[in-house]
Amino acid sequence: MIDTIRSLGRWGLSVFERLGRGHLFLFDTLRGVPELFLRFSLVTQQLFSVGVLSVFLILISGLFVGMVLGLQGYNTLVDFGAEESLGVMVSLSLVRELGPVVCALLFAGRAGSALTAEIGLMKSTEQLSGMEMMAVDPMRRVIAPRFLAGFISMPLLAALFSAVGIFGGFLVGHGLLGVDDGAFWSQMQVKTDWYDDVLNGVIKSVVFGFVVTWIALFEGYDATPTSEGVGRATTRTVVHSAFAILGLDFMLTALMFGEE
């Protein structure tokens, strides 16, 4: 009995300890960010591996998500004789929700796990300690550029995802199902608001980018320096990112769209 309580207590303490370390890690990372603008080539390198290499995945997924939305939305809307509203449905669901959320989940799987594995391996092969020996701060040289790259890439990827998704919805809606293209675009423009819908979606993706990159880098930096530890850290990145994205999405949605 006492043992159960004790292990519960140990678990709670370790959770808080990790949370604390995570925040200290974040402060250290953010402190390294401003001077990156003097050496932006470091960030460019990371933008390539975090952002550019994810573009293909994002474009394909966005296209298919949009096409599925078009098909499913049409089947529902046609019952009400409102198939002209297909554009509104596709654009609002992509711009408000699916764009940021699905893109962030894919981003965590594609780029986040890669970041964790990279940093974790750097740690287990003692490259990070090697840097410290040479008086190079790994927080500034390794972590901060990756953080900034993830933070910049995520909103851009989410915007690409939404734009391609809407195009996919249009392809299916107009090409396959014969929804009038004029009604598709004009109703979409009337009902989609720049501030309330598009900008809030961008804000969501910025928040997700921040959180996913933070989790990925911290899990890598905090990994047990063994092959098993790195593997577990990579898994944790994807799991924790998914929880964080979906939980934050609920809170942000409640804040942005809740009061109507």
Add this chain to the structure above:
Amino acid sequence: MQNKSTEITVGMFVAAGIAAIFVLALKVSNLAEFNDEVGYKVIAEFENIGGLKVRSAVTMAGVRIGRVESINLNAETYNADVTINLYGKYDTIPIDSAASIYTAGLLGEQYIGLEAGAEDEFLQDGDVIDLTQPALVLEQIIGKFLFSKAEGDD
């Protein structure tokens, strides 16, 4: 020159992302309409606004000439004060024009339709539209219909 090609692809990526945001802004949402919104405000007092919302359309002969700016309850008359923002280029709307609340389609959005009056004076900033017709509330109409039906059966 691996570094150079990296920089080029990153540049293309960033440009594509920003272009996507622009597409969302101009093609998907209504940002392009904000330009012509400098105009003048008039107030119309309605008995009942139904489902009218801020930013609903204001039309004349089916052409959109403005948007609803704000909706407030008038504390004295218990009617709804609707502030309408009319686009500046439509500055020759007669002062005795009538405002009614219509519904686009059977289940569509509600909007304000203006019908031109005959006066030579035009609406100015801050003027009040006197002739208004409230929104048709479906429940009230059905209620009245049922009531008259019941009376007729006697």
